[in-house]
């Protein structure tokens with residue numbers, strides 16, 4: 045059997061040219077860069093950017109929308125991406141300076157008497173979002189979370 049099938053390249057000599065050391069080093073260099081690039085890209089994928097739909101909206105829902113929605117004392121609504129985006133820089137400044145969320149000693153706000161200050165992680169999220177240029181992200185992230193929502197605040201425009 046073996047004898048009857050002939051190797052098509054029989055007789056062809058494979059010539060390996062002798063390559064000067066510099067060429068090998070260059071090849072290694074370029075290959076190294078390619079590999080490095082792949083690693084950097086992989087790192088990018090594993091640390092996705094902060095987006096409104098995935099990261100920011102939950103923080104707003106928990107800490108800000110009680111006031112920042114129509115009919116409440118907050119001057120603008122922070123319910124939707126469109127409504128929040130223009131405020132990204134102001135939000136960053138307000139949470140870094142701890143101006144927001146405010147704490148009122150006034151008994152009128154007695155039902156907010158619990159500590160409403162943000163966690164460091166929440167401050168980081170809002171800051172990183174503003175620094176990243178306030179990206180919206182995937183709308184599906186909102187729907188995914190909706191399924192698990194307990195709080196009564198939904199991002200409606202009414």
Ligand code: HEC
Nearest residue numbers: 104107108110111112117118119131134135138144145146
């Ligand atoms: C208890 C109600 C209340 C909560 C909770 C609240 N805000 Fe405010 N916010 C206000 C009021 C009232 C103003 C307008 C008065 C002012 O600027 O001091 C305001 C103003 C702002 C401004 C404009 C600030 C400026 O310098 O002009 C930003 C930005 C803001 N809030 C962001 C937030 C964010 C982000 C949260 C949640 C982390 C939040 N707020 C939570 C009531 C609230």
